[in-house]
Amino acid sequence: MIKLGVNIDHVATLRQARGTIYPSVIEAALRAEQAGADSITLHLREDRRHMQDEDIFAIRPLLQTKMNLELAATDEMILIACKVKPQDVCIVPERREERTTEGGLNVTQSYDLLHRATQKLTESGSRVSLFIAPDLKNIDLAKKMGAPVVEIHTGSYADAENETVKLKEIKRIREAVAHALSLGLIVNAGHGLHYHNVNLVAAIPGIEELNIGHAIVSHALFVGWDNAIKEMKLLVRNYSK
Ligand code: PXP
Numbered sequence: 001m002i003k004l005g006v007n008i009d010h011v012a013t014l015r016q017a018r019g020t021i022y023p024s025v026i027e028a029a030l031r032a033e034q035a036g037a038d039s040i041t042l043h044l045r046e047d048r049r050h051m052q053d054e055d056i057f058a059i060r061p062l063l064q065t066k067m068n069l070e071l072a073a074t075d076e077m078i079l080i081a082c083k084v085k086p087q088d089v090c091i092v093p094e095r096r097e098e099r100t101t102e103g104g105l106n107v108t109q110s111y112d113l114l115h116r117a118t119q120k121l122t123e124s125g126s127r128v129s130l131f132i133a134p135d136l137k138n139i140d141l142a143k144k145m146g147a148p149v150v151e152i153h154t155g156s157y158a159d160a161e162n163e164t165v166k167l168k169e170i171k172r173i174r175e176a177v178a179h180a181l182s183l184g185l186i187v188n189a190g191h192g193l194h195y196h197n198v199n200l201v202a203a204i205p206g207i208e209e210l211n212i213g214h215a216i217v218s219h220a221l222f223v224g225w226d227n228a229i230k231e232m233k234l235l236v237r238n239y240s241k
Helices: 009-018 025-035 053-062 075-084 111-123 136-145 163-182 198-202 214-223 225-239
Strands: 003-007 039-043 067-071 088-091 127-132 149-153 186-190 209-212
Touching: 003 186, 003 214, 003 225, 009 025, 009 039, 009 214, 025 039, 025 053, 025 225, 039 053, 053 067, 053 075, 067 075, 075 111, 088 111, 088 149, 111 127, 111 136, 127 136, 136 149, 136 163, 149 163, 163 186, 163 198, 198 209, 198 225, 209 214, 214 225
Parallel strands: 003 039, 003 209, 039 067, 067 088, 088 127, 127 149, 149 186, 186 209
Antiparallel strands: none
16 A cells, blocks of 8 residues: 655744744644654755755654655755664755756756765765656666655656646656556656546556645645545555555
């Protein structure tokens, strides 16, 4: 059964909007675990637009599941990750002007940088994942550089304008997952997944974990944090049977 990683970045977005101490990201993380999250995902962005360094350090020892820390492959971020030692680190591309992580890593272009980052993080005890588009070449390169996990970017599927594009994108994801599994990689997926579109991704055999954030935080405004997580967990569980 596919696991659910709950991304709590946008709890911090709400806090940063007013510079208050609430809503508490620690409470969000711990209650997410109680509600059924299998891991807690957070992204420490270079511009610190949501999560802050102290959040990462505070949450890490309190988790009973595991921390999946998303970061760009910069010296600063790698240094922080080597201090925090999250169980999982997902390397993502980052552009300051983007609204969210809009695409996957360009593994060909950044191979040496990503290779060095993967080695350092692995030596520090974290399991490294590369956030990539559903592209077979990226997967081959991830395998070559020794990253044990890939996270497939599901944004193109989630943003599909019509049913034809949606089905084309899900096929690409399915083929990418099968290829990664055939190489012995662990496969996660995420980005843009919602209560209404998680079905086709959760039904793909072999995915280990879906990482979902914005949809859960948004839904929580109306049904409450615990319920928003429980509802998503139920969907993921039912579709991945
Ligand atoms: N996975 C990765 C690697 C991400 O960067 C993000 C967004 O921070 C997500 C999953 C979650 O995306 P969303 O907030 O759209 O659910």
